[in-house]
Amino acid sequence: MYSVILTELGISVFNDGQVDKSFPFSNPVKEYLAIKNKEAKLNELINYLAKIQRGVSVSDESLLAILKKFSIDCHIMDLEELEKVQSTKPQIIVDSGFASNLQDTLGKLREFALGFSSSKVTEVSQSPDLHIIQAINSLDEIDKIANGLSSRLREWYGLHFPELDNMIDSINGYAQIVMAGKRESLSKQVFEEAGFPESKVEMLSLILSKSRGGDISDINLSIVQSIAKQILDFYELRKKLEEHVESEMQEIAPNLSAILGTAVGARILGRAGSLKRMASLPASTIQVLGAEKALFRSLKTGSQPPKHGLLFQHAMVHAAPRWQRGKIARAVAAKAVIAARVDVYGEGLNQTLLEKLNIRVDEIGKKYENPTEKDIRKPQQFSRGDGNFGGRREGGRREGGRREGGRREGGRREGGRFDERRREGGRREGGRFDERRREGGRREGGRFDERRREGGDRNERSSYGNRREGGDRNERSSYGERRREGSDSNRKRKKFGRR
Amino acid sequence: MEEDNQSYFWIKSEGEQKISTENLVPGNQVYKEKLIIKKGIEYRLWDPFRSKLAASIMNGLENFPFKNNTKVLYLGASTGTTVSHISDIVGPSGLVFAVEHASRVARDFLDRVATHRSNIMPILQDARKPKEYFSVFGKVDVVYVDIAQPDQTKIAVDNCDMFLKKDGLFFLVIKTRSIDVTKAPKRIVEEEIEKLRERFEILESIDLHPYDKDHAMVIAKYKN
Numbered sequence: 001m002y003s004v005i006l007t008e009l010g011i012s013v014f015n016d017g018q019v020d021k022s023f024p025f026s027n028p029v030k031e032y033l034a035i036k037n038k039e040a041k042l043n044e045l046i047n048y049l050a051k052i053q054r055g056v057s058v059s060d061e062s063l064l065a066i067l068k069k070f071s072i073d074c075h076i077m078d079l080e081e082l083e084k085v086q087s088t089k090p091q092i093i094v095d096s097g098f099a100s101n102l103q104d105t106l107g108k109l110r111e112f113a114l115g116f117s118s119s120k121v122t123e124v125s126q127s128p129d130l131h132i133i134q135a136i137n138s139l140d141e142i143d144k145i146a147n148g149l150s151s152r153l154r155e156w157y158g159l160h161f162p163e164l165d166n167m168i169d170s171i172n173g174y175a176q177i178v179m180a181g182k183r184e185s186l187s188k189q190v191f192e193e194a195g196f197p198e199s200k201v202e203m204l205s206l207i208l209s210k211s212r213g214g215d216i217s218d219i220n221l222s223i224v225q226s227i228a229k230q231i232l233d234f235y236e237l238r239k240k241l242e243e244h245v246e247s248e249m250q251e252i253a254p255n256l257s258a259i260l261g262t263a264v265g266a267r268i269l270g271r272a273g274s275l276k277r278m279a280s281l282p283a284s285t286i287q288v289l290g291a292e293k294a295l296f297r298s299l300k301t302g303s304q305p306p307k308h309g310l311l312f313q314h315a316m317v318h319a320a321p322r323w324q325r326g327k328i329a330r331a332v333a334a335k336a337v338i339a340a341r342v343d344v345y346g347e348g349l350n351q352t353l354l355e356k357l358n359i360r361v362d363e364i365g366k367k368y369e370n371p372t373e374k375d376i377r378k379p380q381q382f383s384r385g386d387g388n389f390g391g392r393r394e395g396g397r398r399e400g401g402r403r404e405g406g407r408r409e410g411g412r413r414e415g416g417r418f419d420e421r422r423r424e425g426g427r428r429e430g431g432r433f434d435e436r437r438r439e440g441g442r443r444e445g446g447r448f449d450e451r452r453r454e455g456g457d458r459n460e461r462s463s464y465g466n467r468r469e470g471g472d473r474n475e476r477s478s479y480g481e482r483r484r485e486g487s488d489s490n491r492k493r494k495k496f497g498r499r
Numbered sequence: 500m501e502e503d504n505q506s507y508f509w510i511k512s513e514g515e516q517k518i519s520t521e522n523l524v525p526g527n528q529v530y531k532e533k534l535i536i537k538k539g540i541e542y543r544l545w546d547p548f549r550s551k552l553a554a555s556i557m558n559g560l561e562n563f564p565f566k567n568n569t570k571v572l573y574l575g576a577s578t579g580t581t582v583s584h585i586s587d588i589v590g591p592s593g594l595v596f597a598v599e600h601a602s603r604v605a606r607d608f609l610d611r612v613a614t615h616r617s618n619i620m621p622i623l624q625d626a627r628k629p630k631e632y633f634s635v636f637g638k639v640d641v642v643y644v645d646i647a648q649p650d651q652t653k654i655a656v657d658n659c660d661m662f663l664k665k666d667g668l669f670f671l672v673i674k675t676r677s678i679d680v681t682k683a684p685k686r687i688v689e690e691e692i693e694k695l696r697e698r699f700e701i702l703e704s705i706d707l708h709p710y711d712k713d714h715a716m717v718i719a720k721y722k723n
């Protein structure tokens with residue numbers, strides 16, 4: 001009765017409990033894994049077994065599969081035998097000559113275990129999805145820093161040229177002007193080079209001559225300019241990261257990218273931990289990823305569960321009327337999981353996934369065209385998801401009108417963005433909720449608009465640069481730093497007295 | 500200093516009696532725990548806020564099977580806080596098979612703990628698939644499970660079936676986070692215990708409060 005036993009240190013052929021022949025591994029981790037992955041060649045062993053010409057029992061499924069490929073007559077051991085192998089493994093190893101005694105066996109097995117674990121860790125660290133996650137997180141981190149620095153820049157350079165603050169909404173544009181120096185050295189040319197439209201250049205030039213700002217010393221200016229320089233550098237880095245995430249996502253997760261867009265896809269990936277993990281999550285989890293706090297709160301208090309977390313950033317979700325969003329988020333999540341699975345198996349882009357999603361979303365749009373009474377009565381509790389994450393707008397699917405509204409609003413929030421970003425750091429849900437109140441309180445009947453504003457925020461983030469020059473100035477100034485701080489503490493205060 | 504049972508020790512530090520283990524690798528710290536030398540022997544303070552096994556001891560654990568020579572299968576090694584103390588206790592002739600599947604934490608576990616301690620066999624694999632564990636052999640005296648999975652009791656039982664000796668002890672950490680803070684956790688523990696009764700004799704069940712807000716430790720004996 002022949003048996004073939006796989007151990008970490010080599011393969012042994014036993015005959016009636018005696019070692020017949022053994023094949024030690026020279027690089028155990030590698031060779032053992034090759035067998036587990038069914039990639040091993042095992043020529044020597046196969047030649048040896050071929051000569052035996054009798055059914056041999058094998059201790060390992062993968063090894064069995066390899067042997068069968070080469071037409072060796074073999075079968076898997078019965079449970080009892082397997083258990084015996086498992087319990088006497090160290091002795092088998094000694095008998096096979098892979099180690100000199102039990103102590104030595106233990107040392108070698110441990111070496112194997114360490115080597116195997118390390119190689120697995122290394123392998124995982126190389127996987128591109130983890131690098132994408134780092135990239136998208138860096139991007140968010142940069143936004144946080146750049147937004148903070150930008151507020152500071154506006155305050156500081158604002159002592160010298162206060163009017164500029166209300167004129168220039170884009171961080172990048174403002175920083176470029178600061179780089180040009182003092183008011184005296186600003187000119188039409190500078191404004192043009194910074195990429196402002198003609199009307200704006202005219203206005204800037206006009207204001208320049210009538211500024212109420214104070215003088216700024218050379219030393220102060222040079223420091224302010226260093227800050228501006230940093231911001232511009234961040235802007236460059238951000239662009240690079242964005243492109244990188246974009247292309248990597250297309251490469252390793254084309255289906256996910258098609259369904260979610262690269263930025264939202266990458267963020268969801270980040271929450272899930274890896275592409276593989278994402279592929280194994282239920283769609284309902286994906287749907288609320290990023291709204292964990294709201295989810296737990298709902299479990300605890302029986303309040304409405306969140307309808308979307310990060311998915312709120314998805315163009316289809318947030319462009320939809322409020323009462324459709326949950327349904328659309330669910331449809332998107334369901335397709336996203338399938339997409340992740342297809343991506344894990346590396347089968348390339350599957351066009352039908354996206355088509356099906358589009359059809360479904362159209363369906364929802366038609367079927368739920370009008371809000372039900374319930375929808376009207378009860379403004380949705382968690383509708384904002386993690387919308388303030390402000391990913392890039394995806395695919396331009398949103399309709400123009402709505403976005404316009406959003407953009408305008410978004411434009412005035414330069415100062416506020418710091419908070420916004422900070423909130424992402426952890427307080428997300430709570431913050432979101434209160435923010436909603438705050439906003440609601442600030443302006444009458446603004447609820448719907450306000451939701452639109454989200455869109456703007458997001459836009460704005462992507463624009464980071466130049467896009468938003470047409471902002472409504474008056475509004476913006478009424479939304480300055482101080483107010484924001486006030487609302488921040490408001491938020492804290494209200495945190496506990498919710499509902 | 501007062502010897503308790505050869506396994507862990509009570510040491511006075513900052514005016515309090517604290518639990519500790521004798522450092523198997525003198526000079527080596529695992530989680531910034533305090534090292535204390537008494538009579539030439541180095542001890543590592545064992546933080547009950549960081550380790551649920553230590554918390555169980557603080558809360559009156561009666562069954563303590565870990566001693567010199569013990570073989571343990573530990574599921575959910577994480578970064579190795581608890582594993583390192585068990586490694587101290589079982590000593591050079593004991594053995595801890597430490598299973599963890601998240602490679603991010605496994606990296607720390609390897610760097611901080613497993614590479615320095617010759618009685619640890621790191622197993623970077625999924626506890627759901629005990630058949631595929633590499634480098635596990637024989638049966639163990641204790642199975643310790645702390646993996647915080649919804650189906651953890653089943654996973655744990657499967658592992659016991661494969662690797663736990665008859666009459667061996669089984670430690671199960673149960674996470675009781677749930678809706679009602681006062682009543683529900685107890686029920687959750689009871690439900691989990693119910694699942695074990697057929698195969699195990701329940702020895703004790705310990706609430707880890709105040710060291711751990713929503714966890715309990717159940718200790719059972721494998722009848723099979």
Ligand SMILES: C[S@@+](CC[C@H](N)C(=O)[O-])C[C@H]1O[C@@H](n2cnc3c(N)ncnc32)[C@H](O)[C@@H]1O
Nearest residue numbers: 575576577580581599600601625626627645646
């Ligand atoms: C609560 S932590 C354990 C803490 C640790 N026992 C200690 O006291 O220091 C749970 C760990 O179990 C791991 N885990 C969860 N499911 C697992 C599985 N199926 N297989 C292996 N490890 C798992 C997690 O990655 C995590 O590191």
